Structures are given as C-alpha cells and as structure tokens.
Amino acid sequence: MSYLMPTYARQPISFVRGEGSYLYTADGTAYLDALTGIAVCGLGHCHPAITSAINEQAGQLVHTSNLFGVDWQEKAGEVLCRAANMQQVFFANSGAEANECALKLARLYAHNQGKARPKVVVMEHSFHGRTLLTVSATANPKARAGFFTLDDDFIRVPFGDIQAVADLDDADICALLVEPIQGEGGLHTPPDDYLDALAKICDDRGWLLMLDEVQTGNGRTGKYFAYQYSNITPDVLTTAKGLGNGFPIGACMVSGKAVGLFGAGSHGSTYGGTPLGSRIVCAVYEHLTDEVMTNAVTEGDFIRQAILDKFANRGISARGRGMMIGFAMPDGVDLSQAVDTARDVHHLIVNVTGGNVIRLLPALNLSHADAQLIVDKLSALLDTLLGA
Numbered sequence: 001m002s003y004l005m006p007t008y009a010r011q012p013i014s015f016v017r018g019e020g021s022y023l024y025t026a027d028g029t030a031y032l033d034a035l036t037g038i039a040v041c042g043l044g045h046c047h048p049a050i051t052s053a054i055n056e057q058a059g060q061l062v063h064t065s066n067l068f069g070v071d072w073q074e075k076a077g078e079v080l081c082r083a084a085n086m087q088q089v090f091f092a093n094s095g096a097e098a099n100e101c102a103l104k105l106a107r108l109y110a111h112n113q114g115k116a117r118p119k120v121v122v123m124e125h126s127f128h129g130r131t132l133l134t135v136s137a138t139a140n141p142k143a144r145a146g147f148f149t150l151d152d153d154f155i156r157v158p159f160g161d162i163q164a165v166a167d168l169d170d171a172d173i174c175a176l177l178v179e180p181i182q183g184e185g186g187l188h189t190p191p192d193d194y195l196d197a198l199a200k201i202c203d204d205r206g207w208l209l210m211l212d213e214v215q216t217g218n219g220r221t222g223k224y225f226a227y228q229y230s231n232i233t234p235d236v237l238t239t240a241k242g243l244g245n246g247f248p249i250g251a252c253m254v255s256g257k258a259v260g261l262f263g264a265g266s267h268g269s270t271y272g273g274t275p276l277g278s279r280i281v282c283a284v285y286e287h288l289t290d291e292v293m294t295n296a297v298t299e300g301d302f303i304r305q306a307i308l309d310k311f312a313n314r315g316i317s318a319r320g321r322g323m324m325i326g327f328a329m330p331d332g333v334d335l336s337q338a339v340d341t342a343r344d345v346h347h348l349i350v351n352v353t354g355g356n357v358i359r360l361l362p363a364l365n366l367s368h369a370d371a372q373l374i375v376d377k378l379s380a381l382l383d384t385l386l387g388a
C-alpha cells in the first residue's frame with residue numbers, strides 16, 4: 001500500500017541514475033530513454049553543465065521570493081525573451097501554471113474592453129494542463145470528467161481547420177490558445193500555413209493569439225520555438241518542460257497587445273523565477289545551441305525515415321517534427337503491450353499517445369549511434385506488434 005494518491009498508472013520500474021540518453025535501475029541495467037521525462041530533459045539526463053549550475057547556485061542562494069530583485073531572473077528573462085522574440089516574461093513553475101497565466105491575461109484583456117463573459121477558442125485534442133482552468137481548456141474527456149470544468153469560458157474547434165476559426169461569430173471571444181504541434185493529444189501537425197492564418201484572423205478581430213509551446217518549445221522541433229517555422233509573432237507564448245531540463249519552471253511571455261496588462265499585484269508566484277531556477281534556465285539556454293537544434297532535426301528525420309523505409313508498406317505513418325516523433329499504427333494493431341515490451345524486452349523507453357501512436361521524445365543531442373539503436377530496437381518491437 002502506497003501513501004501516494006493513485007493519480008498515475010505507473011510502470012513497474014524505477015530508476016536511480018541517469019546520464020545523457022540512458023537511465024539505470026538500482027541493479028545497473030541500462031535503458032535507452034527515448035522519452036526524456038516527457039520532453040523535459042532535452043539536453044539529456046544530468047547534463048554536466050546543468051548539474052554544475054545547480055550545484056553552484058544551490059551553494060550560493062536558492063530562494064528569496066519576489067519581494068526582492070532577483071538578478072538571475074532578470075538574466076533568464078532576457079535570454080528567453082530574445083530567444084523567443086517576445087518582449088516580457090512571467091516565470092511560473094510548470095506548464096499548467098504558464099498557461100493559467102496566459103488565460104488570466106486573456107480574461108484581463110477582455111475585462112479591459114468591457115466584455116462580460118469572455119471566451120477563449122481552443123482545439124479538439126488539445127492538452128494545456130491540470131489546473132481547473134487549463135483542464136477546462138484541455139480536450140481529453142478523461143482529464144475533465146467530474147471536475148465541473150468551466151465550459152462556458154471556451155469554444156472548441158477542430159485542430160488544423162482554419163475555416164472553423166474563420167466561421168466563429170461570437171463577440172465574447174477574446175483569445176485563441178493553440179499548440180503549434182499537439183503533443184499529448186496524439187501528435188497532430190497542422191497545415192503549414194496554419195499559424196499564419198490564425199494570426200491574421202486574431203489580428204483582424206482583436207483576439208490574442210496565445211501559443212502553448214510547453215512541449216514544442218526549447219528546441220524540441222528544431223527551432224527554439226516551433227512557431228519560428230512560421231512568419232508570425234504571437235501575443236502570448238507559454239513554455240515549460242525543456243526550459244529547466246528537469247528543474248520545474250515555466251514561463252509565460254507577452255508581446256504586442258498583451259504587453260502591459262499585468263501590473264503590481266495582478267499575478268504572482270512565491271517560487272516563480274527563483275535564483276536557482278532562473279540560473280538553470282540560463283545554463284540550458286547556453287547549451288541549447290544551433291548545433292544541438294540542427295542535430296534534433298537531423299537525427300529526428302533519420303529515425304522517422306529509417307522506420308518508414310522498413311514499415312511504410314505495413315501501413316505505418318510518421319508524425320511530428322525534429323525530436324517530437326510519432327508513428328501511427330494501422331487499424332487493428334494492439335498497442336496495449338507496446339510500452340511494456342519495449343521496456344522489458346528491448347530496454348527502450350517509449351510511450352503511446354492518442355491510442356494508436358507510438359511516441360518518441362528523445363534528447364535533442366542524441367548521438368547518431370543512439371539514434372540507430374532506437375531504430376533497431378523500435379524495428380524489433382514493430383516486427384512483434386505487426387506479426388512479422
């Protein structure tokens with residue numbers, strides 16, 4: 001009997017050590033980690049430079065609260081806003097908190113325009129977090145069930161469907177919240193001109209364009225932020241996951257018409273942007289180089305293509321961009337044992353999303369040898385699943 005609330009369907013394994021793309025159990029068995037803590041440890045486990053930044057700062061100053069200036073927070077704000085091409089940032093402690101901040105900004109934006117009950121446009125298959133407001137913005141019925149979600153505050157449309165957004169005709173709409181590529185909802189990629197088209201609609205109608213890059217950010221897709229594949233600048237941009245390489249920190253950034261909404265007292269967090277967390281953000285930024293992001297594209301494409309070469313004729317298709325990698329199975333393939341078989345037989349850590357998609361979120365600096373190993377192990381798994 002565990003003292004932990006049973007909120008997770010945990011796998012029967014735990015790890016005691018991590019190094020780069022490998023996790024180790026107490027008996028020393030190595031597992032090739034193609035999931036990196038769900039797109040979190042983008043630079044790999046226990047990256048030496050991140051570890052030494054943690055150690056140094058832990059011995060110097062961990063937390064003072066935001067009653068005072070925090071020099072490392074100023075620095076982290078600067079590097080992050082420059083990397084994102086945004087103007088200002090609020091530091092939170094998780095992805096949900098970053099999105100909660102975005103949704104509060106949208107409500108304040110509407111309030112300032114005299115709207116009584118503002119609505120935010122969100123997408124089918126979206127995932128935005130587990131706080132009450134972010135789970136209300138989330139599509140997954142399992143995450144929502146029983147929580148009296150705030151459904152009147154959102155309008156949901158199909159992901160990737162520009163016309164569905166253009167057709168909306170509700171004066172209460174104040175903002176639109178979308179992931180550039182949907183992660184938890186099954187790795188859906190929209191049409192190439194999607195963000196540009198959404199930006200134009202938002203601009204025309206005075207809605208805030210709010211991008212949830214909690215998962216797609218911090219180099220995951222091969223650009224610092226996935227929206228940088230398009231020609232737009234969002235009004236609000238959130239991120240977390242890879243931002244701290246495992247240290248819990250999130251960020252909500254603003255630009256254009258979202259600047260100046262918050263003043264002293266309108267939002268806050270005791271822990272937001274501690275000296276320790278902020279210094280880690282700076283260390284991650286320093287090591288998330290163009291070379292690392294190029295590697296994410298090269299090796300991500302290599303894994304996708306290698307699997308397609310072997311299995312496209314068996315009905316498997318590839319999804320995602322950079323190191324957000326999905327393989328959608330043809331109808332009738334049973335994935336209920338896939339994660340366990342990958343782990344126990346092939347010592348490969350993967351995940352299944354959207355019911356029929358095997359998902360990989362490897363380290364951005366994955367070596368080519370380990371990319372090849374992932375292909376070999378995954379191929380063996382797919383042979384079993386497809387009944388080779």
Ligand SMILES: *Cc1c(COP(=O)(O)O)cnc(C)c1O
Pocket residue numbers: 094095096097099127128129130179183184212213214215216240241
């Ligand atoms: C993981 C995730 C979140 C929630 O982040 P937490 O840190 O778990 O609160 C929100 N949005 C997206 C797109 C995510 O992938």
